Amino acid sequence: GESVGLHLPTLSVQEGDNSIINCAYSNSASDYFIWYKQESGKGPQFIIDIRSNMDKRQGQRVTVLLNKTVKHLSLQIAATQPGDSAVYFCAGTNGSSNTGKLIFGQGTTLQVKP
Amino acid sequence: DVKVTQSSRYLVKRTGEKVFLECVQDMDHENMFWYRQDPGLGLRLIYFSYDVKMKEKGDIPEGYSVSREKKERFSLILESASTNQTSMYLCASSLERDGRYGYTFGSGTRLTVV
Known part of the structure; x- marks a missing residue:
């Protein structure tokens, strides 16, 4: 079936470094x-989104690449x-306009070391 | 600021009790969702609703039911709570049926069944 998955369950980075979290999808x-x-x-909060007609989108300190x-x-x-x-x-639409839902990945835990 | 509000942050219930989890959104969204979140399993969809008095089963509906009597309110019901229903429950709503623009989540209800 359809899937959205993250590559690493945990990512540890030093404060001040750049972080990259990856995600793959099947549909x-x-x-x-x-x-x-x-x-x-807490509940999940929106960071940034991107449509498939774009390769890159930037927000404040965050960038999504597709x-x-x-x-x-x-x-x-x-x-x-x-x-x-x-x-x-990460989450993605399943391609259905009428009965579609977001498909969620399992999540990557980002740990920032001081 | 748009909001999805879940009535309880923490709940402790006894096995066999009937449990109601309430969710209210103020965004006039037609689409509402209930997920449970468990370590290592990610977000799993229990039920969703695209309209008042309408409901659809998600991936794990067993042991649960829902009620959508008003557009802004979507209730999750555990008919007879069991210990394996101990989990974090997340309610969400969305503007578009296909998930475009994403979901807005509530803060979650952490339910413990003893």
């Missing part, structure tokens, strides 16, 4: 992707800070 019909951040004890050829997207966080420590999820 070539997926045309919208979103990254969420979930802090401990490679449709290999069905891969990544979230880059610049100058990682302790407040970035959280679980990060």
Whole structure:
């Protein structure tokens, strides 16, 4: 079936370094992707999204890259800070306009070392 | 600021009790979802609703039911709580049925069944 998966369950980075969190998806019909951040004890919060007609989108300290050829997207966080420590999820549409739902990856835990 | 509000952050219930988890959104969204989140299993869809009085089973509906009497409110019901339903429950709503623009999540309810 369809899947969205993250490559690493845990990523540890030094404060100030850049972080890259990767995600792969299986459905070539997926045309919208979103990254969420979930802090401990809280619900997931929107970080950034990207449509399939784009390769890159930038926000504040975050960049999402989409490679449709290999069905891969990544979230880059610049100058990682302790407040970035959280679980990060990618999600994608399943390609159905009428009954579609977001398909979620399992999450990568980002640990920021001071 | 748009919101999805879950009525309880923490709940402790006894095995066999009937449990109600309430979710209210103020964004006039038609689409609402209930997920449970467990370590190593990610987000799993229990039920969703695309309209008032409408409900659809997700991936793990067994042991649960839902109610959507008003557009803004989506309730999850555990008919007879069991210890394997101890989990974090997340409610979400979305503007578009296919997931474009993403979901807005509540803060979650951590349910413990003893």
